[in-house]
Amino acid sequence: xxxxxxxxxxxxxxxxxxxxxxxxxxxxxxxxxxxxxxxxxxxxxxxxxxxxxxxxxxxxxxxxxxxxxxxxxxxxxxxxxxxxxxxxxxxxxxxxxxxxxxxxxxxxxxxxxxxxxxxxxxxxxxxxxxxxxxxxxxxxxxxxxxxxxxxxxxxxxxxxxxxxxxxxxxxxxxxxxxxxxxxxxxxxxxxxxxxxxxxxxxxxxxxxxxxxxxxxxxxxxxxxxxxxxxxxxxxxxxxxxxxx
Amino acid sequence: xxxxxxxxxxxxxxxxxxxxxxxxxxxxxxxxxxxxxxxxxxxxxxxxxxxxxxxxxxxxxxxxxxxxxxxxxxxxxxxxxxxxxxxxxxxxxxxxxxxxxxxxxxxxxxxxxxxxxxxxxxxxxxxxxxxxxxxxxxxxxxxxxxxxxxxxxxxxxxxxxxxxxxxxxxxxxxxxxxxxxxxxxxxxxxxxxxxxxxxxxxxxxxxxxxxxxxxxxxxxxxxxxxxxxxxxxxxxxxxxxxxxxxxxxxxxxxxxxxxxxxxxxxxxxxxxxxxxxxxxxxxxxxxxxxxxxxxxxxxxxxxxxxxxxxxxxxxxxxxxxxxxxxxxxxxxxxxxxx
Numbered sequence: 001x002x003x004x005x006x007x008x009x010x011x012x013x014x015x016x017x018x019x020x021x022x023x024x025x026x027x028x029x030x031x032x033x034x035x036x037x038x039x040x041x042x043x044x045x046x047x048x049x050x051x052x053x054x055x056x057x058x059x060x061x062x063x064x065x066x067x068x069x070x071x072x073x074x075x076x077x078x079x080x081x082x083x084x085x086x087x088x089x090x091x092x093x094x095x096x097x098x099x100x101x102x103x104x105x106x107x108x109x110x111x112x113x114x115x116x117x118x119x120x121x122x123x124x125x126x127x128x129x130x131x132x133x134x135x136x137x138x139x140x141x142x143x144x145x146x147x148x149x150x151x152x153x154x155x156x157x158x159x160x161x162x163x164x165x166x167x168x169x170x171x172x173x174x175x176x177x178x179x180x181x182x183x184x185x186x187x188x189x190x191x192x193x194x195x196x197x198x199x200x201x202x203x204x205x206x207x208x209x210x211x212x213x214x215x216x217x218x219x220x221x222x223x224x225x226x227x228x229x230x231x232x233x234x235x236x237x238x239x240x241x242x243x244x
Numbered sequence: 245x246x247x248x249x250x251x252x253x254x255x256x257x258x259x260x261x262x263x264x265x266x267x268x269x270x271x272x273x274x275x276x277x278x279x280x281x282x283x284x285x286x287x288x289x290x291x292x293x294x295x296x297x298x299x300x301x302x303x304x305x306x307x308x309x310x311x312x313x314x315x316x317x318x319x320x321x322x323x324x325x326x327x328x329x330x331x332x333x334x335x336x337x338x339x340x341x342x343x344x345x346x347x348x349x350x351x352x353x354x355x356x357x358x359x360x361x362x363x364x365x366x367x368x369x370x371x372x373x374x375x376x377x378x379x380x381x382x383x384x385x386x387x388x389x390x391x392x393x394x395x396x397x398x399x400x401x402x403x404x405x406x407x408x409x410x411x412x413x414x415x416x417x418x419x420x421x422x423x424x425x426x427x428x429x430x431x432x433x434x435x436x437x438x439x440x441x442x443x444x445x446x447x448x449x450x451x452x453x454x455x456x457x458x459x460x461x462x463x464x465x466x467x468x469x470x471x472x473x474x475x476x477x478x479x480x481x482x483x484x485x486x487x488x489x490x491x492x493x494x495x496x497x498x499x500x501x502x503x504x505x506x507x508x509x510x511x512x513x514x515x516x517x518x519x520x521x522x523x524x525x526x527x528x529x530x531x532x533x534x535x536x537x538x539x540x541x542x543x544x545x546x547x548x549x550x551x552x553x554x555x556x557x558x559x560x561x562x563x564x565x566x567x568x569x570x571x572x573x574x575x576x577x578x579x580x581x582x
Contacts, residue, residue, distance in 0.1 A: 019355045019356045020356055042380060042381075043302050043305075043329070043454050043456050044454035044455065044456060045454060051570055052570075052574060053356075054356075055355060055356045055357070055509075055516055055518075055576070056302060056303065056304060056305055056331070056355045056356070056509065056516075057302075057355065058301070058302030058303070058305045058329065058454065058456060059302075059305050059509045059511070059515075059516070060305075060453060060509055060511035060512065060515065060568060062454075063453055063454055063511075069453050069454045070454060070455070071384075071454065071455045071456060071457065071458075071459055071460075072329075072380065072381070072384045072456050072457050073384050073385070073388055073457070073459070073460060076380070076381035076384060076385075076401075079381075080381075080399070080400055080401075103377060103406070103407070108410070110368075110370065111367070111368060112368075113364075113368070114352055114364050114367040114368050114374075115352070115353070115359070116348075116350050116351060116352050116353030116359070117327070117348040117349055117350050117351060117352075117377060117407075118349060118350070118377065118378070118379040118380065118382075118407050119329075119349060119350035119353075119379075119380055120350075120379065120380040120381070121379070122379035122381075122382075122401055122402055122405055122407050123379045123380055123381040123382075123401050126379075126400060126401045126402065126403065127381075127400065127401065148406045149404075149405050149406040149407075150377075150405060150406065150407050151405065151407070152403070152404045152405050155404050160404070161404065164403045164404035164424060165400065165403045165404075165415070165423050165424030165425060165426070166400065166403050166404060167400055238574075239574060239575060239576050239579065239580075240579065241356060241576045241579045242356070
């Protein structure tokens with residue numbers, strides 16, 4: 001997953017990263033095909049040379065040898081200004097338009113599970129040009145209808161983001177799971193399969209998705225991680241906090 | 245302006261801008277006074293029951309844990325907390341029963357360590373009320389509006405989401421572009437606690453590294469408690485006035501607490517104490533465990549110095565300094581247990 005996620009990031013772009021897998025993917029991208037990837041942390045770390053996995057998106061590793069150590073106001077403002085191409089998000093639930101839930105599972109007032117809330121998720125999903133969601137793929141998570149719409153994807157379809165006032169031309173770009181890499185159909189803005197990971201069938205993905213995924217006639221196969229990518233990942237997360 | 249949608253979250257800590265100006269004129273002193281006091285005095289004086297409290301830094305990074313523990317020690321109650329980027333600070337206060345209402349941007353989670361067992365449990369059991377939702381930028385910009393002395397500030401976040409619906413934000417049609425914008429109301433916490441690297445006795449404070457939301461929060465809060473790693477002279481501040489993050493006239497109390505952020509990360513000085521965090525996350529899975537933890541580290545010690553002895557003393561603190569300088573090997577015991 002980390003490798004597939006890293007490969008979605010182009011060089012010479014900026015990415016707003018969150019805890020865990022997103023940072024690892026960004027660090028991997030920076031150490032492989034995107035050496036000039038500008039990593040930005042919402043708490044104010046801009047362009048750090050991250051030495052090892054930070055525990056917090058606001059800890060000292062997030063501005064280690066950075067070009068600038070500033071404020072959340074600054075980081076979020078530059079996202080709002082249009083400076084940040086990618087936003088990396090996690091999610092507890094996602095629907096076919098890439099809307100995501102990180103707030104509650106179940107009823108809002110007496111939830112089955114109270115999750116941490118939006119955090120910087122809604123901000124990244126609203127302001128970055130392209131959002132990339134990293135999450136586990138199963139029926140509990142890929143749902144027909146979210147329990148709570150924390151962060152907007154394409155809302156209810158084409159044109160809806162712009163109608164609500166969200167910045168024009170922004171929206172979900174990729175969803176990376178342990179089964180596949182997904183994108184969004186240009187016309188309908190609905191989630192589609194771009195590539196299946198090796199050994200994963202279309203049926204595997206369908207049976208783990210609670211909505212109708214758009215499936216191409218011949219889905220590609222995700223390229224396997226290279227030895228070098230794996231080596232780098234072991235360096236970046238040496239105590240295996242995130243990588244299994 | 246045409247109002248497009250109103251969030252139904254509770255509007256907390258908002259004041260009419262003229263009411264706030266009157267309050268500032270009457271209550272914040274512009275004279276240079278020695279504001280040094282003990283953490284016990286500061287909490288007793290400036291954190292009454294029922295306050296809206298905000299913690300500076302980032303949840304477990306550059307947070308005033310000494311003051312947080314003192315709030316628990318003095319058994320403060322009915323506090324509402326700004327769950328802005330709240331992590332360990334809110335987890336302790338909710339578990340201890342001091343905070344019973346939260347405005348949530350990020351709360352009940354311990355970032356990479358996982359969800360916070362105690363504060364999550366409190367919400368799921370109905371012991372803590374979530375007054376409203378908001379995003380990180382939304383909350384940061386609530387403080388910015390307050391810091392600018394204006395009743396709201398327009399943003400482009402939260403539009404179209406349930407986060408907006410459950411917030412106290414109001415969306416309107418922007419008269420310049422004709423597009424909807426999301427207005428977030430100013431937030432004036434009754435009291436904020438901010439931990440800094442250096443401060444003089446008058447309250448002029450310097451922060452190293454990222455300031456997160458503290459430049460705005462320091463202006464937004466009606467009462468401001470500064471805990472500082474070191475006290476420096478006024479002349480040191482005046483030598484390099486561009487390094488001042490918080491000017492004295494915003495500050496009500498100055499407390500010298502070396503290592504005052506433990507078990508959090510104090511950038512440039514010491515990293516997280518992951519063993520201590522793992523102990524808290526393990527114990528806080530049950531109410532008995534919470535009591536045990538608080539008895540050991542809060543009620544069972546007289547002050548923060550006593551606490552530092554309990555968490556491992558000089559040897560532990562050196563290890564945390566080495567970790568910060570990348571000279572010691574990082575371990576994550578809570579990941580190993582998973």
